[in-house]
Amino acid sequence: MTGKSGPSGGGERVHRPPRALASLRERLRDTFWFAPVTGLVCAVVLWWVLSDLDTGIVTHLKEEGAYEELGDLLAFAVDARTIVTTVSAAMMTFIGVVFSISLVAVQMASGQLTPRVVRIFVRSGISKLTLTVFLATFAFSLLVLTSYEGGPEPDPRRVTSAPLLQSLLTLGLVGLSLLLFVAYVSSTLRLMQVGPVLDHITRESLRALARQPAGTAEEPPPGPGTAHLVHRGRAGVLREVAVARLVRAARRDGVVLRLVPRIGDFVVPGTPVLAVHGEAALSPYALRRAVSVGVERALHQDPSFGLRQLSDIALRALSPSVHDPTTAVQCLDRIVQFLAVAVHLPLAPLHHRDRRGDVRLVQEVPGWTDLVDLAFEEIRWCAAESPQVTRRLLAGLDDLLLLAAEERREPLLRHRALLVAAVERTVHEAAGRAFALRPDRQGIA
Known part of the structure; x- marks a missing residue:
């Protein structure tokens, strides 16, 4: 659709037809559940893929007879197990504390400005991304714990799988969660100020x-x-x-x-x-x-x-x-x-x-x-x-x-x-x- 800007506009405004998924995209932006649910699904899929890859790595090293290298990898996985256990225990508590504070911030902003500004928080991309990564980290760490075999010193000749890549990804998700937490707090503080709103x-x-x-x-x-x-x-x-x-x-x-x-x-x-x-x-x-x-x-x-x-x-x-x-x-x-x-x-x-x-x-x-x-x-x-x-x-x-x-x-x-x-x-x-x-x-x- 095209149209001229009229006598007060000068020039011509050309408009592309609306995209087919524009309405769906706007509706999803007004929801707070879609991104976290998608993140949880992706966490399960990633765990399933990496679990197969970890099994393939262990199988390949055993076929090659590289038991020394396999022992080193198992030692790394055992060391990372402590971090994964701590993350799975603390992440949900961390999520509750962070977003409880956020609800208080939203309430203060809506009371000082107008209730209509709540939709800014609901549509905030950094808020959804932070919650998504937090929940994905929590779910993924729980799934990784189910992949560990043996005790504190597993036998390289008997194990069939070791969460090597899974542990690395868990550590990466923890680091990403910390960075997003800093960005999220900064963004929330800005949205509590009149000028940015x-x-x-x-x-x-x-x-x-x-x-x-x-x-x-x-x-x-x-x-x-x-x-x-x-x-x-x-x-x-x-x-x-x-x-x-x-x-x-x-x-x-x-x-x-x-x-x-x-x-x-x-x-x-x-x-x-x-x-x-x-x-x-x-x-x-x-x-x-x-x-x-x-x-x-x-x-x-x-x-x-x-x-x-x-x-x-x-x-x-x-x-x-x-x-x-x-x-x-x-x-x-x-x-x-x-x-x-x-x-x-x-x-x-x-x-x-x-x-x-x-x-x-x-x-x-x-x-x-x-x-x-x-x-x-x-x-x-x-x-x-x-x-x-x-x-x-x-x-x-x-x-x-x-x-x-x-x-x-x-x-x-x-x-x-x-x-x-x-x-x-x-x-x-x-x-x-x-x-x-x-x-x-x-x-x-």
Whole structure:
């Protein structure tokens, strides 16, 4: 799908079709069980392969009559047995302590910022990798203990197998676990800080915005709908839509579909999800696995969810119980960064086409005014008594006014005027009003 960036964008944005496994990948990233389970399976497979190799090594040395070399290898395996036993006994306790501390860190971060940041910890690659390696090390060390034969001094002529490669891999996994533990603690401490969390949310939001195809405002509407397909699954938030599946279904039946709710809307059973434009009646089975409904929003196809998170953090920082205007200023920095990118994008309804170029699916997305209201409306209501926030908000609006085309200046000017009016009502001293209404990118530099 391709589309021009419109009058305010300049240039052309070309979008590749979504990958077939993109939806599955995003769902797996939102889970915490897949990586550890995969690690346990890999540990069992590795143990089985290395066990056969160790048996082959012992058999080969016995056939060659190299009993002295075999005795040295058995001595190494016996020495490593102490380490393997210690690892198997201590690793699970170590896992429990580490991740108990992590749960406390997550609770603190969600309480200080917003509960929505918990998904950052859930999707954290280093957290999943650390847990995976820890569990794999524990499981692998238990399996290695079953491979030992004989007592403290096994007879080289009678043993049939010795965990040589298995012991080496166990030692390697222990070393990797220690390195990952250091990286995991460093990553967790960073995610407890406001700056890295805001940066993470902003980068994910901008990636989602870049994946969104370019809309075409000049495309005529599909006309009145002839039928509707209603939602028959569980109630929840519309997280994503399988665009390719719906486009194929619409092309097969010769109709045009229009997505009624927007990504991020809450849908309940019995409410319309797709409007059908055309003579043919689309089968209700077209909705099966075509829309994904969950308990909370996701950023994969919903860039405005990033603005929602940034706004939530700023609102909590401005609440009387917290009163942290500096955090609100940091949120405004990232909000302005996001809008500075979005101001050049068309942000018009998306018209997904089939291979012939015919429109088959129309999807509404938040427009420029929607994004500006989401970014500034609630913060503006809470910022009138904080000169640090009002000064940063005015500077951000002025910067966006410099970037915005003429047709996109109206919501920015409206929020600026409303902010000035709110400060004038709240601050009675002229000198205080003048100070609070002076634009400053640092709030109070």
